[in-house]
Amino acid sequence: MDLRGFAAVFLFLMGLSCVLATPVTFEKDGAEAVAVRECVPFDYNWRFRYGHAPDGGPGPGNADFTDISGQECTNVDHNPNRYARGDCETACAYNPDCMVWQSGALSGNCLHGGADAVCSSSKHGQQDGGQRKTAQPMKTDYKFAAKSFNAIDWKIVNTPHDFVVTGDFVSMPWDYHHAFLPRNVSWYRKEFHLPSDWKGSHITVYFEGVFHVAQIWVNGQYVQMHTCGYTGFTVRLDNVTGILYGNDSTNVIAVRVDATFGSGHWYEGGGIYRRTHLIRTNPIHFTHDGVFISPEVNVTTKTIDVSVELESFSTGSPKVLVSCTISDPAGAMSNITAKMAVTMEAGHPQTVRIAIPASNIQLWSIKKPYLYEASVVIEGADGSILDTHTVSVGFRQTHWSGASGFSMNGNAFKFRGFSHHNSFTGVGTAIPDRIHLFRAQASRAVGGSFWRMSHNPYLPALYDFLDVLGIISWDENRDYGLEYVGAMHDMVKRDRNHPSIVVWSYCNEVECEQIYNKTGPQFRIAAKSLDPQRPTAANGPTNGLDIQGLSHAKNTSFEDFHQQYPDMPLVLSECCSCETQRLLRQDTTTCMHDQNSPGLLPYVSGSLGVWTLFDYYGESHGFPSVTSSYGNFDLAGFPKPHAYWYVLNWMAMISTDDYGRPPLPSNHVTRILDLPGEITTRVEVLSSGAALQLIVNGKPGDKVEVTNPGEPIQAKVDAPERVNCSFPRNLTSVQCRGLDHNGNVKTPGQCKSACCDAGPSCVIWQFAEKQGCWMGTADLSSCEPSEDPWVGAGDIVTVKNITALSFDTTGKVIGSHTILGAAQASAISLELDVPSPDTGTGTALVLDGHDAALVKASVVDAAGVLVTDQVVNITFRVAGGPGALIGIGNGDNHLHANAKSDNVPSYGGLARGIFQVNLDCVSKHRDRIVQIDVDHGPTTVNPGACGTVDSISVEASSPGLQTAHLTIPVSTSAEDLPLPVAKKSVALEGFPFLTNFAG
Helix, strand or coil, X not given: CCHHHHHHHHHHHHHCCCCCCCCCEECXXXXXXXXXXXXXXXXXXXXXXXXXXXXXXXXXXXXXXXXXXXXXXEEEEECCCCCCHHHHHHHHHHCCCCCEEEEECCCCCCEEEEEEEEEEECCCCCEEEEECCCCCCCCCCCHHHCCCCCXXXXXXXXXXXXXXXXXXXXXXXXXXXXXXXXXXXXXXXXXXXXXXXXXXXEEEEEECCCECXXXXXXXXXXXXXXXXXXXXXXXXXXXXXXXXCCCCCCEEEEEEEECCCCCCCCCCCXXXXXXXXXXXXXXXXXEEEXXXXXXXXXXXXXXXXXXXXXXXXXXXXXXXXXXXXXXXXXXXCCCEEEEEEEECECCECEEEEEXXXXXXCCXXXXXXXXXXXXXXXXXCCCCCEEEEEEEEECCECEEEECCCEEEEXXXXXXXXXEECCCCECCCECCCCHHHHHHHHHHHHHCCCCEEECCCCCXXXXXXXXXXXXXXXXXXXCCCCCHHHHHHHHHHHHHHCCCCCEEEEXXXXXXXXXXXXXXXXXXXXXXXXXXXXXXXXXXXXXXXXXXXXXXXXXXXXXXXXXXXXXXXXXXXXXXXXXXXXXXCCCXXXXXXXXXXXXXXXXXXXXXXXXXXXXXCCECCCCCCCCCECCCCCECCXXXXXXXXXXXXXXXXXXXXXXXXXXXXXXXXXXXXXXXXXXXXXXXXXXXXXXXXXXXXXXXXXXXXXXXXXXXXXXXXXXXXXXXXXXCCCEECCCEEECCCEEECCCCCHHHHHHHHHHCHHHCCEEEEECXXXXXXXXXXXXXXXXXXXXXXXXXXXXXXCEEEEEEECCCCCEEEEEEEECCCCCCEEEXXXXXXXXXXXXXXXXXXXXXXXXXXXXXXXXXXXXXXXXXXXXXXXXXEEXXXXXXXXXXXXXXCCCCCCCCEEECECCEEEXXXXXXXXXXXXXXXXXXXXXXXXXXXXXXXXXXXXXXXXXXXXECCCCEXXXXXXXXXXXXHHXXXXXXXXXXXXXXXXXXXXXXX
8 A cells, every 4th residue: 555645635635624634545456445534524504593592591500509608718719711700600510520619809800619618708708609519410401402303493504603793792891801792602403414334433523613612412312511612522423322324314413502601801702613524434543633743853862753542442352553654745755654563442542652763854944844744544454444644744843941042943033923812803703714824924924923822722724824834833721720621631632743833831811820839730741741842831920831921021020030040941922912003093113112122132032922913802992992902903904004013123124044034025114104194294104224205295305314223213294284273183082192281271162273373383182171171293193092081183184195215325215105195985996805816815715615705895086096084884795606795894993883794884995895605616525515414505515526617706885986896716626725825825925915005
């Protein structure tokens, strides 16, 4: 048998996110080819019902706690991020080992304890709480779980599916964490057939992620529960009593999802929000996530360490042969194979450890993320193939030092990277893979070669993108406490094959705090037992660590820590919560510069977690704001001005020889940060040149020397000639810095008149009852949202054309950027941002039933100039072809339009439409999908060749404006899937999306 055949199918299947295995076929002795492992997409045609069952409510239905409010308890510990009393109680109720919960000021939000917790009366009496002697069985006899229940009236949906984002925003006290979108319990049901030829096989459903608590029934029988919303799990079907086979026999799987409480202080969504798979194997097979090819080359033995776990559900004690082959798709290295014989015993997993020589291995790095394929095979005593599994692997050598930081493959470099949260406009947490590719490419475009998984494990496909693109990552566990050691175990076991991951993180910030310090050692055991070589870390204080991460800490904190623990490696694992929006830009320069600076200390490994690359739902400053404002890109994927600070400082000013710099060209940067409608008396410009010149409405200004490289240059413009005391820029509910107090006026009208009388020396006035009148020439970027009742307005320069020119030391122009003033809105214009070569995301959508596009709608005048200061309502629709509109947005943190609407107001002249293919011509085993699925929903699965398929035609319209049309190309080629596209775009020629962006 030639194992090199594995390589031919690898890229295609990984692109389909069938992450558990590659279903390879073999022929023996002229027999018909038989698949030894089948991984069938199980995403289509789920019946969905929003809301809990009529015979149930939120929680597990066993909240039998005795009230102990006012008491204090010992032998309890922190259960972080349960902000509300009900969340603390519900989380305890779902855990059968939790006997005590407390919530209140004295308990630090939420405390949980087991049977050894001791509670007694307290004089303080400021905390609520409950205690039980034993955990009663959870309710499992729901009407919706019965096999006989008729769900014909339920809506048919595909997974991934976030049901929370489909709701309407509601102002609720304390819900700024979760974006003011109501949480709930909801239900999914799926009817399916199991093929007759699968009898005798081992059959599971693999859920990549369900948030938050999932309870599963098969044919009305309760089978299991999974309580971590960020790790995957499998549900075995073949051992369920009464499971049925054949096209005439229907099975039902029901999933109750309780998303009424979360585990984070941000939007977490709810539902089956990641992919699902139906997997058939031989009774003797590799266990789930049981294949581990260590990315860390063993320096001592010069070997690759392989660990393989297999299990048997067959009778007897058969002997099998396990082999592992490392192959090079590029053909630069001959295949390396090692084998070992194993005697199996039913119900007892066996672990096989193999050391493979690592000679002639090309090492994985940021600049050249070289990947191999590891193929493992179980062969029976008769030579038959029982199971196969193929994973992508890369090999590197990493070293952490308390004195000098981090090095890879013998090359030291500083981390430069971003933290992230898992939500996007229109789709919530159910983000399609190609949008994840866009986010990864955006990180590289602004110099980010490190991705922090804050504060939880992400979907499997993202790690594949990071592997092929050369982005290193910090993989982070979510819940921290003794009751969550299993989740840490699951994260490490799932992700340990990825060469991009260089560290495991236990926890984040205050969530790391524990009273008894028992958690860290147990988390360390969980990680090291599965992956002995990668270090452990945390973004906060705890024990059992190899690396200490500090969050939002100043240089002095690092200096003090290093002095006390000189051998402990340090990293700036989170910094720079610098807030701004595309409209009414705030100046974030000082924030970004100062908060990143600890990463430059010689013994600190760098700054890996700038907060954040993209905005995300939740963690706003209160209604009506519903999203964060920290991102360098907004929630819709449009860049904000301070993204260009990183382009300048982390790309243009970093040598291309730097081992940690993404392999993109070093282009000069010239960028005007202000929009035409927001200029008063000066503009700010970023330039990588030695000098800068501004040309305003055709009038050249003086050349200005760039004296502080990497920081914005302020260039003056002439104050506008005021007509009839006009101040067109509304400045209500914001406070502008740098103004002077005028104590002589007592009303807003008097304040405006005083500013008007002052002439060019006053372009902004503001008034609040307590603060009085303030006026002067401050820049609009100094104006920040305020809870105080400020009213006011500002004057703006009428911009026809402002051009910034950058010069080198010889006086040669090396870069330019122009902004244009617009007339009245005349039309809508459409552009395809994803897929697009301009974003490194390909040229076409693949008809795989899941692929999605990002379409940008721009409001333009008759000359095609972007109109940023007029708001129009834009309606998206599909005019033809195999696609559907699945979400809208505009990047405004105050947007309250329903995410699934077809209509959205423009913001800064822009709006976003997300379109998804609804035809599957590509997925492996489409014939099985048609055979297995009983219902038929929004996606058509074609078991054969689709032939010629029309592209997707979309349009955007607004009353009184010219309608825009756009064609989204489609493909049936596996080479156009997101993962192969990513692999071909490691060395991008550039990222024109950023360079050419207007808005």
